Amino acid sequence: MQPIGGKGLSLARRLYTSRTLGLALGLLCVAPAVLPLEPPAWLLLLMLFNGVLWPHLAYQWARRSPLPYRAEHRNLLIDSLTGGFWVVAMHFNPLPTAVTLSMMAMNNVAIGGVRFLLTGIAAQVLGMGVGWLLFVPVLIPQTSQLQMYACLPLLTLYPLALGWICFRQTFALGKSKRELLALSRTDSLTGLLNHGAWKDALEVEFQRCQRQQRGGAIALIDIDHFKAINDTYGHVAGDIVLRQLSKILKQNLRASDVAGRYGGDEFCVILPDVPLARAVQAMDALRDRFSGLGYEQNPALEVSLSIGLAAFNPMHADATQWLNDADLALYAAKTTGRNRVICHADGLVQRVALGSV
Template sequence: MLTANEPSLHAAQLGFARKSYLPRVLGLAVGSPLVLTVFHHTGAPLAEWIGLLLYCFVWPHLAWAWARRAGNPFRAEQRNLLVDQFAGGFWIALIGFNALPSALTITLLCMSSLTAGGMQLLGRGLAWQAAGLVLGLLLGGFRWLPESTMANILSCLPLLLTHPLLVAHTAHQAITKLRNKRAELEHQTRHDGLSGLYNRSHWEAQVRNEFARYRRAGLPATLVLTDIDHFKRINDDHGHEAGDDAIRRFAGLLRECLRTTDIAGRYGGEEFGMLLPQTRAKEARVLIERLRARLHETPLLDDTLVTASFGVAELSPDLDSHEAWMRLADQMLYRAKHQGRDRVAGLDFGEPPAATTPPLPPARQFGSARENGFALTALLSGLDSMRQPMALLDASDRLVLTNDAFRELHQLPPTVSTYAGLIRHCHSKQVGPRIGDAELDTWLRLTERKRHSHPNHVFDVYMVDGRRFRVTESTCAGWILMVLTQLNEEVPTAAALPYLPRQRVSPAPLSQAG
């Protein structure tokens, strides 16, 4: 009796019995003359003729029905093979151990058992064959007719000719199925199930290989990371099924727009990667702009425009690893996000048109530093010599540089290396800014969410010692410069404004600047 969870397993096990059914029908039909010619020569009784005909022409169908109705068809078919072994020994005894038919019967039965169950089933089969031989000797008496007549020899030829062909055909099917299964498993290990593109591990391996090729031959290559804009909103507003459909359609657009030499992969979630061998950044920009335009022409969701942002990074001698190359592409992707999304960003692409991305307020622009990308030399000029507390943070929340005034104001120990660590240190030691009585992790998360759309801003903060500072945070494509200016006005003792945290951004290591 099968349970609701077992039909698929039963069907898989039944496949073995199904594949054995036709060979058993043909094998016994073609092999019956081996015994019939000996019976004719020895004048065997009618009961032995009837028994042989029933075994050769009825037993295959009974065996198939038995396996089909069994709870475990695979084990049932193995029992059927043991019955075949038993019957083989029985008929060998009745034909008087006629040499050629007996040898052929033993060989073919042992081959079937070995194929179906290995040495274990072969050993059991030989035991059953011996039991059948004993029963044949008990019922028919001992007969010794080892010499094979010409009729006996000719009766063996059909089985000798057809059985190897049948075995070869079965082996070919098994090898083909195994090869297809292996190819399927290889495809699954290399490809993402949802998008059909390369998965992250295999795609990164291609990036690593391309970087090694660049080191050997100096061939140009460009890496592109892309992210579907506001993907969480798609899942929230339209459901996860619509999000999955958007990913599949986006992957289809990649396959349509990219060249045969380009390699696309799903990097994770709604983020994708494209490796463009022998391609300069400017050439890649043309291709990616064409892809971006297709997103406007062919929406990923019906009646809903879904855009994407693209970060482009060309290989250059100052990139010392494929990881650095990928970080640079990720940094450019953040730049595209920061500039307003739905655009392509690269180191030398310049700023987007003013009509699509409003400029930063004049008071917080970096001038030449912003126009020239990451001109950190100008950005950090005079940092330690300035009297105002100042700090530079990278996109991974690390305190890259701080001046003496900043460290003194926050009583910053050497062990603190991140912005979140700074706030936790101030909260526990009751130094630096007043944070309030809210639960710290909740406060950090909520205030960060409020400031998500304001990476460049000015706000006031009250210190524990009563002083008031004006904090100016300016973001330059991932780098954050924080400057604190003390205000001279008196501070009410009841004032306790929270020290607002920064907007988190994508990684932009210091080694990648400039």
């Protein structure tokens, strides 16, 4: 499928800038090589048209085309064809010829790689053939000092401009890639890490704890009776509750802590380098703050949290066992009355901190 629409228009805008500059500098390069040959008036008009008017016409042609991407590739081939034509019109003057062909080759390979470079060379050869039919070229083996100086702006300014355009495009692509990666790892409703991204972070933390022989804790957080909230107050209210919990997590966790939405009404937190007792205090304080929130849209809505905590255990073979400990603690919190923090330590599920029960 050929790229169309926005991408094609973006390419047309980028090439409009480079073509306008390149052909203006090209005119400065070609004119001193052609004028001493006493060209006919039509050739002078053609040279002015190609160097001054063609960039604007090419842009409008591409912009108004239903397939701007294909239109720009056609315009680039026309550029290559006219470049070959001017090589013959200059009677193969060495320096202007080399500069003209190399600048066009650089442009073509930057746009379409080796394949388009070869297509552009074929167009240049065709342009030379057209020029050969119109002129009787005589090889001019020498380049005058004026012609040499006239080539310098094209040799210096155009590669700089093309490099800047390529840099901006690379920077924009890199930014888009980073944004897409962030979106692929983020839960759209809460802005926290999604299930897969958080589990990746858990694996990294598990490996770090094993390697550095340091502790830490993880928490699984469940919103009590969340289905009843959705059924009673509606899914909009449920979404507000989810966003409120994510906001509380962002406001009350350390920069080094990693929070995510594990799924549905379940959240998860990695607490690096935190003893279990301190993790219990932090999670119980978070539970207390969340249960004290009010909801203007639904004043009667009351929400609480059940939280399961598990400390890092060096005897575990993988991060899944660590997560399973937290899951067992969460299950115990939900089955023993909810609205509380339960922790899993030394293979036992212990009720370390109570909520408002």
